[in-house]
Amino acid sequence: xxxxxxxxxxxxxxxxxxxxxxxxxxxxxxxxxxxxxxxxxxxxxxxxxxxxxxxxxxxxxxxxxxxxxxxxxxxxxxxxxxxxxxxxxxxxxxxxxxxxxxxxxxxxxxxxxxxxxxxxxxxxxxxxxxxxxxxxxxxxxxxxxxxxxxxx
Numbered sequence: 393x394x395x396x397x398x399x400x401x402x403x404x405x406x407x408x409x410x411x412x413x414x415x416x417x418x419x420x421x422x423x424x425x426x427x428x429x430x431x432x433x434x435x436x437x438x439x440x441x442x443x444x445x446x447x448x449x450x451x452x453x454x455x456x457x458x459x460x461x462x463x464x465x466x467x468x469x470x471x472x473x474x475x476x477x478x479x480x481x482x483x484x485x486x487x488x489x490x491x492x493x494x495x496x497x498x499x500x501x502x503x504x505x506x507x508x509x510x511x512x513x514x515x516x517x518x519x520x521x522x523x524x525x526x527x528x529x530x531x532x533x534x535x536x537x538x539x540x541x542x543x544x
Contacts, residue, residue, distance in 0.1 A: 395513050396541045398497075399472040402427050404533035408475035408494060413483055416475065417442045417460055420496035423473040430498065434466040438498065452485030457518045461497040461511060463504065470499045470510055474536060476527065493518065493527060 403423055410416035421438055424430040430438065441462045445451065451460045458481075473496040480490030495514050499507035517523060523539060530536045 394541065395472060395510060396537060398470045398510060399474060399540065401533040401537045403472060404474045404536050406476055406533065408477045410481060413446060414443065416481055416494060420473040420475050420494060424471050429471045430466055438462065438464060438466055450484035452483035452491050453515060454485050454487035455518055456489060456492040456524060458483040458491035458494045459497065459511060459514060463499050463501050463507060465501055467498045467500055470497065470503060470506060472497050
């Protein structure tokens with residue numbers, strides 16, 4: 393499975409510029425709303441669902457990666473937004489390190505199996521130290537898109 397099926401260059405931001413977890417989640421949702429793949433009127437409800445998910449267990453998975461995710465009826469297909477923070481942001485990661493790479497995954501309720509595969513694929517992809525270095529050096533959303541395309 394290739395995650396670029398669910399992400400477009402317009403879903404990628406080079407510098408998230410968020411000061412905290414809540415603003416990072418809000419910014420990532422804004423990316424998908426601006427791309428018209430999430431109804432803007434659903435973003436407050438989605439933000440609340442993501443925050444509640446974070447209260448249960450942080451989605452800061454380590455290696456500088458945060459993987460906030462939620463199943464929702466607000467989307468018909470899996471959608472991914474990617475944000476990068478060169479400075480890093482405390483996302484309460486398991487390893488205690490700041491997050492630099494943020495993958496927001498929204499999935500329709502009826503696609504639970506596909507949703508789990510996407511989360512797994514992102515985790516596998518981001519364990520690659522060279523890929524993470526390349527993502528830090530990327531200059532454009534298109535560069536990031538190519539790096540995330542694991543068929544290249």
